[in-house]
Amino acid sequence: MSVQAQAWTGRSIERVEDAALLTGRGRYIDDLGVATGTLHAAILRSPHAHAKIKAVRTEAAAALPGVTAVITGADVVGLTTSLPVGVRAPIKCWPIAVDSARYVGEPVAVVVARDRYRAEDALDLIEVDYQLLPAVVDPHDALDAGAQRLYESLSSNVASDRRFRYGDPQAAFAEAAHRIGIDVHYPRNSCTPLETYGIIASYDPGEDAYDILSGFQGPFSIHSVIARALKVPGNRLRLRTPPDSGGSFGIKQGVFPYLVLMGVAARVAGRPVKWIEDRLEHLTGSVSATNRVTRLEAAVDRDGRVRALAWDQIEDVGAHIRAPEPATLYRMHGNLTGAYDIRHMSVRNRVVVTNKTPTGLNRGFGGPQVYYALERLMQRIALELKLDPIDVIRRNLVPANAFPYRTASGALLDSGNYQQALEAALRDGDLAGLQARRDAARREGRLYGIGFAAVVEPSVSNMGYITTALTPEERAKAGPKNGAQATATISLDPLGTVSAHIASVPQGQGHRTVLAQVIADELGLKPSDIVVVAEMDTARDGWSIASGNYSSRFAAAVCGAAQLAAARLKSKLARIAAAQLNVGAEEIEFADGKVRARRNPDNAAPFGRLAATSHWAPATQPSDVDQAIRETAFWTPPELTAPTEADEINSSLCHGFIFDMCGLEIDRVTGAVRIDKYVTMHDCGRVLHPGMVAGQITGGFAHALGAALYEEYAYAPDGSFLAGTFADYLVPTSMEVPAPLILHIETPSPFTPLGAKGVGEGNCMSTPVCLANAVADALGIADIGLPLTPAKLAAATQNAEPPPPARTAAAMPAGKRRALHGAGEARVAAPPKAVWNALLDTRILASIIPGCHDVEQVSATHFRADVTLGVGPVKGRYRAEVKLEDLVSPRSATLIGSAVGALGSAVGKGSVRLAGDAAGTTIISYDYDAEIGGKAAAVGGRLLDGAARIVIRQFFEALARRVAGISKPAWRLWLERLLAQLGRRP
Amino acid sequence: MPRLSASDRCSVRFLLNGRSVAAEAEPRMLLTDFLRHSLGLTGTHVGCEHGVCGACTVQIDGKPARACLTLAVQVDGANVRTVEDLAPEPGRLSVLQEAFRRHHALQCGFCTAGILMSLDAYLKTNPEPSEPALREYLSGHLCRCTGYVPIIAAALDAAKRLREATAHA
Structure with a gap:
């Protein structure tokens, strides 16, 4: 290595990546333009850790205006094969639940619609019948x-x-x-990169080929896994990556099952499909x-x-x-x-x-x-x-x-x-x-x-x-696997400037900067003279199964491959220069943007001029140089x-x-x-x-x-x-x-x-x-x-904490799941009988339950409701069943209820007591105990407690308005509210 | 506050990076989606959509705000500033942006826009911040790449340079 070769490598130069990233001009996957007609996907996920899927009803979702397709496990089984499993075990691995859901967050259906908002609307309309199975959580168990x-x-x-x-x-x-x-x-x-998963997939039925852009980070051995699953030859699966990545830390290897899923979605929808994972999906169901x-x-x-x-x-x-x-x-x-x-x-x-x-x-x-x-x-x-x-x-x-x-x-x-x-x-x-x-x-x-x-x-x-x-016998059958192929390509254009391409899929680590340093040293240039392209395209670029960004291989392997490619190009350029400068090739050195004779530095040519020779005047090249335009080096260490x-x-x-x-x-x-x-x-x-x-x-x-x-x-x-x-x-x-x-x-x-x-x-x-x-x-x-x-x-x-104070309400069976409990009081300006009647009237209930779409009366004491509730960032539709017991009209009742929705389930019990006073007001006191499971449980107790209090308060406020206003015209209600705010009673 | 109907598209007029903008949005559309997909300003990033990570931070009427917890219709009549407005001109960086580049205060860059928008607002009212104060102020932003150390260094350096520039002006 010459003296100049030490110049750039080893220095903390500013990163070439940063100017764009600091000014909002990054090109992350969700920033890229998509083909006209691209549709957007949203995923329905299992709220249960372990359940048999008895039925998935998608008709209502498919009928929603703006929805193009709804994909379920059956579609995926029809169009793909199981992802290969890394051990000898007779099990299948699908990118979506097929027959059974085996973890909270496992995809159950995919909706493809004109925009993400519409797709998520449609998720609410999918009905899934689950038969719950015991969950195995602890590895010892x-x-x-x-x-x-x-x-x-x-x-x-x-x-x-x-x-x-x-x-x-x-x-x-x-x-x-x-x-x-x-x-x-x-x-x-998990290292939870700030950017979640993202995919833009398309399928060409004419060529039976998939083109999938995603933040997938490698290793590209997974390319074979995906191609096999999608049932296409390797050359009909084109994987591409966007120019910028919002971090990975290994995590974006785990996007690959979704590449299969979105490939299928694009194929079924007949249009390109884009999916950007949200944070709640990422934490629950990515990897x-x-x-x-x-x-x-x-x-x-x-x-x-x-x-x-x-x-x-x-x-x-x-x-x-x-x-x-x-x-x-x-x-x-x-x-x-x-x-x-x-x-x-x-x-x-x-x-x-x-x-x-x-x-x-x-x-x-x-x-x-x-x-x-x-x-x-x-x-x-x-x-x-x-x-x-x-x-x-x-x-x-x-x-x-x-x-x-x-x-x-x-x-x-x-x-x-x-x-x-x-x-x-x-x-x-x-x-x-x-x-x-x-x-x-x-x-x-x-x-x-x-x-x-x-x-x-x-x-x-x-x-x-x-x-x-695998056992040595199993390995012998499968054939040896080893190595760590790294690759880099360096090209010279007709103006004699240098570009490099790598298959290292950087996820924020500044690969472009370091490679420019390494190549600049080799060719006697400045890093700013070199442009490094780091986005990857399996249809065009040099790559192998080890390509990608993992096992900290960039500095050791990829930079080495780039240096090898630069050295090969340099050796050819030296032979061309030797002929032009009339000295021996070993006399040629590359420094300060020039190619010159070591012992007579004035005998020199600008690097750019020499580097353009193969384009403009290949006939002047020495016969032992085929071309000095593009070199691709592959490097794998023999020790592996x-x-x-x-x-x-x-x-x-x-x-x-x-x-x-x-x-x-x-x-x-x-x-x-x-x-x-x-x-x-x-x-x-x-x-x-x-x-x-x-x-x-x-x-x-x-x-x-x-x-x-x-x-x-x-x-x-x-x-x-x-x-x-x-x-x-x-x-x-x-x-x-x-x-x-x-x-x-x-x-x-x-x-x-x-x-x-x-x-x-x-x-x-x-x-x-x-x-x-x-x-x-x-x-x-x-x-x-x-x-x-x-x-x-x-x-x-410290000593053990004292036990929490005993609660008044009957506790639910020993809490295996997130527990929720509370109690409160509300006042309604109507006598207890009127309040009681309202609470048993489905029409009134439907209008006062927050987020309620419909209430159906199954029997005198059994109601079914369809509601949309939001808990912090988790909003979803639930089917609730409520049964009334211990009815003492118009004094007290016990409510036993359950709710099941895409985001989880709840079972609970509550009691309501009505007491009237002389002024004709009813004081309603209530308490409740519930257990929450599924995704809703993931949002944590603080948010759940707060959300429950708000929903219950809204319910009683609406009840108070409704019951008090049953016989009054609207203007009177408005006046009463206004006066109440002013602190007066009518 | 006006009552909006979920089925209507609403007209939203506001000042965006110094230019007046008029566009339509459904009442439920988030400001992040509106900025990024309706108006094409993709510099504001979406990291969590529940207000914790800070990647989507913009300035609304000069104050940092989470664009993911803001509806597009809420900025009607407001002055909104995003990361695209920080550099003095194309090809040049602001003092704060330069400090970030010098200190390697970003790696993947996904959280960076939000942090810059918060710091830009903070340094205007706190030209001489202490390190503990900066650490506390920036605790509303998650960064998974840098470990925050170079971000704090860049912010302190930028504050010093901005003070010097003011003193010389």
């Missing part, structure tokens, strides 16, 4: 032989069960002085990281040296095994020994299905689950053996002279000096200072703790690691081989190292965590753009902080989803995220062209467990589970 099965074709809810053995773990455990273990329940969460139950044991010597590990992991992938799952479990398979030199290991991996949203890629992908167990265990080892946790880490780290180091389960750690990184972090992060702060805080009786975590951050996934989920017979797998190419330490304080009263100091040391090989690396670290840290302290995709025991809005799924804000101290050492990767490694996911692996270790240190407790919410920590620091 899923193992139970007697548990409700999700798939009749599967003999249990265990979809895969594999055991692995590396070295001699049995002997190591038998010989070791100590056996120390830990149990972990890692919760579900999630896996939750995992882990038992991890270590065989440990007296000095804290770990001889062997025994992993038992139960991975909960939700209701379907969607490609590439169970990849979350196997992505880390080569790295189950973390940063440590541990030669013996046993592993048992089970994959279970439960009635929760299917899982997929999410920043960290398997790393958080593994390191939470491993690094919590390292702290436990130190505590139980009364050793310094830092000493236990030191004693076990892979030795600095051992690289490249082959781990017990097959990963080849490319480079590193973990000891140097650790000692630099302790020194520059000032561990001594942190310990002094802890001691001072503790002397004052405050709860202060210090935590550590050492992790290896894998990047550039081996496309073959997922086949470790398929799993061996012994199940050893080099699951990733690069391995960065992170050592984190933090000090935090827990408020004794509120249980809130305050991070005092956070230090994160990174070795990500060669740093290509320090500003962007800092951005990746700080952003990953914020995601990890959210996962550690606030966020959880929580489910009720009946499978209701409890985190359905951003008011319930708590994402950290600027108030919660402190600035971490970022430190670096650089040990370049010998396996990548530029020496770079991935850096985007490491803190999602290291930070949750580092914070948990600090909390455990502060509280002196062994078992802690994420998220570390104030309620959880307060329970650990």
Whole structure:
């Protein structure tokens, strides 16, 4: 590499992406123009976690003006095949509920209409008959032989069960002085990009071909999955991406089932179809990281040296095994020994299905689950053996002279000096200072703790690691899978300027800027001379199955491929220049926008002029140059081989190292965590753009902080989803995220062209467990589970809370679902008999129940109502059944009711008492208890309680107006209201 | 407040980025959809449609407001400003926008328009904000890419430069 080649790479230049994004000129998918006649889709989703679908009645929806088509599971089965499943199991995976709904939020029908508002209107008119089935929510329960099965074709809810053995773990455990273990329940969460899913799909019946534009981020191995599902050859499925993306963090891999669904919608509707997911859909039904139950044991010597590990992991992938799952479990398979030199290991991996949203890629992908167990265990080892946790880490780290180091389960750690990184972090992060702060805080009786975590951050996934989920025999049958093809194309136009195209599908990471730096260095130009096109089109661009934006592969793999393409072009240009400048090709250098003779810089040509030669005067090229117009380079590292017979797998190419330490304080009263100091040391090989690396670290840290302290995709025991809005799924804000101290050492990767490694996911692996270790240190407790919410920590620091005050009304059976209760009073200016009669009159009820469309009287004491209710952002139509009991006219009644709608269900009981006074006024007192399930339960108690109070108040206000006004003309009512407002009575 | 019928389209006249606009909207149409799809100003983004994430923040009569919680018909007669109005001219950025670019205070850029609109309004009335005050003020915006650290740095830097520009003027 020449001196000039160092000029741009490694500098924090301003991003070329930013000017457009800062001025509102971004081109995200919902900003793009669509073909005339494009229709809009909305999706009806299951309110139940587990139910048989007995009937879907779509006639009324289809008849609504503006509606073109309503698509159900039957249509999808007719036009597609099941999505392939990543394990050998006799189950189907459809992008829409077929016969059964298996999670809250699963699509049940799609309406295609002239605009989104109309499409959502039509959703209200679809009637679905569900037969509820017991929901399986906890992964442990899923193992139970007697548990409700999700798939009749599967003999249990265990979809895969594999055991692995590396070295001699049995002997190591038998010989070791100590056996120390830990149990972990890692919760579900998601990085929730601010932009949701979006798709514009069209189908050409003449060519039987689909053209689908979406924010899909890769890996493009999924292209084959989609093409197969849509029953077209690969060349008849054109996937494209928009120029800009509103973030992904892995999540937009999970859009792919919707690509199939919207492809079908476009085909049925005969027009292009656009669908933009809303936030409530995204939280409930897009995709999630896996939750995992882990038992991890270590065989440990007296000095804290770990001889062997025994992993038992139960991975909960939700209701379907969607490609590439169970990849979350196997992505880390080569790295189950973390940063440590541990030669013996046993592993048992089970994959279970439960009635929760299917899982997929999410920043960290398997790393958080593994390191939470491993690094919590390292702290436990130190505590139980009364050793310094830092000493236990030191004693076990892979030795600095051992690289490249082959781990017990097959990963080849490319480079590193973990000891140097650790000692630099302790020194520059000032561990001594942190310990002094802890001691001072503790002397004052405050709860202060210090935590550590050492992790290896894998990047550039081996496309073959997922086949470790299969047995060697199954793999042999399927044929080997491996590698990590990266590609880049560089072109010269007739004016001699440079364009580059990549298949890395950036989602906000500034790929265009960094590639311009790398290519500029290679060709002696400025980054501003290079235009990089990052949107992707499978019909036109170079790509392969590994293309896309995941496993932190950009800096290590894609930049390398771009440099290779630039180098090839440069070599040809050098030969053309040599002929023109009459020197040897080895004498040619590229610098300052010129191509010149190294020893006589005046003998030069402008780069642009030389670069145009192949267009204008190809006959002047030396005979060994075919063209110097366009070069496409593909690059795959030879180190990424398929799993061996012994199940050893080099699951990733690069391995960065992170050592984190933090000090935090827990408020004794509120249980809130305050991070005092956070230090994160990174070795990500060669740093290509320090500003962007800092951005990746700080952003990953914020995601990890959210996962550690606030966020959880929580489910009720009946499978209701409890985190359905951003008011319930708590994402950290600027108030919660402190600035971490970022430190670096650089040990370049010998396996990548530029020496770079991935850096985007490491803190999602290291930070949750580092914070948990600090909390455990502060509280002196062994078992802690994420998220570390104030309620959880307060329970650990204080006595148990007193029970809530007893309620007056009869309580519903022990609440499995979101409970709702309240009581109140209303006054109506009419005698009790008039109020009583009004309450039993369907005509009056229909006019005073808020959002009521119709009331039908089934019997004297049984009513059926059709109402639209909104709870916060969740608005939907419900069919309500109300039965009256214990009627004492005109004094009291008990109401027993239920409501079922697309957004959920409720059952409840209430009582109403009427009392008259001398002035002819009736005082109505009421109380109610209800349980809410389905999507409505996801909006949270605060909103539900408030909404219920408002609806009931509106009802009684309307009742008061109606009953008081039955015999009065309208003008009189108006006058009375006016006078009442003025504080007078007529 | 006038009573509107759900089935009617209503005329909405207002000032948008300094120019008067007249258009029609159904009463239920959100201001976000109206700005983006009826008027073609796609710089205002939709992140949650329930008022938590702040991506859709615009200025209504000079004050930051959630466009996703505002109906189009509500801005009749108002002065609305969106991110498209921040740059002094095409090809140039405002002091605040430049600070964001310099500090890498955006990655995917999806939350950025809302944050800029909030900060633009805030710095006008609070030219010398403290870091804690900025952190609290910006807590009404969610960003999933940056971890907020560079956003705070950019806002402090922009405030300083704006003060210097005022002092020199």
